[in-house]
Amino acid sequence: MIADVQIIKENNVPVFAVIPYAQYEEMRRRLAVAENLDAKIKFPLEVAEMNALKGYSLIKAWRIYRGKTQSELAAAMGITQGAFSQIEKSARNQSETLRRVAAVLNVKPEQLTLDD
Structure with a gap:
C-alpha cells in the first residue's frame, strides 16, 4: 500500500515519513x-x-500471522491453492466462505472483515 514514502532526516536520523495524500486517506x-x-x-x-x-x-x-501458506490452508479447506488465492484477494466473500476460512485460521469470521 505505501509505495511512495519519502523519509526526512535530521542529523541522519529519520524524523518524518511523507506519503501521498491518497495513501494517507486510505490509512485513515x-x-x-x-x-x-x-x-x-x-x-x-x-x-x-x-x-x-x-x-x-x-x-x-x-x-x-499464523505462519501458513496458501497451499496449507487450501488443503485444510479441500480446495485448490488458486481458489484460496482468489478468496484471499476478494473484498466480498460469502459468509459461508468466511466461516470456513475462519475455522482453518482459528479465528472468528468477524475477524476476517472490516465491515461495521
Whole structure:
C-alpha cells in the first residue's frame, strides 16, 4: 500500500515519513473502520499493521500471522491453492466462505472483515 514514502532526516536520523495524500486517506479510512469494530473483536498488532500499512486483506494478514501458506490452508479447506488465492484477494466473500476460512485460521469470521 505505501509505495511512495519519502523519509526526512535530521542529523541522519529519520524524523518524518511523507506519503501521498491518497495513501494517507486510505490509512485513515481503515483506522476509522477498525476503531468502530465491536469491542469483542480483537486483532493482534501484526495483523492490524499488515492490513492498515501494507494493504493486505485480513485473510492474508491472518494467514501470514499464523505462519501458513496458501497451499496449507487450501488443503485444510479441500480446495485448490488458486481458489484460496482468489478468496484471499476478494473484498466480498460469502459468509459461508468466511466461516470456513475462519475455522482453518482459528479465528472468528468477524475477524476476517472490516465491515461495521
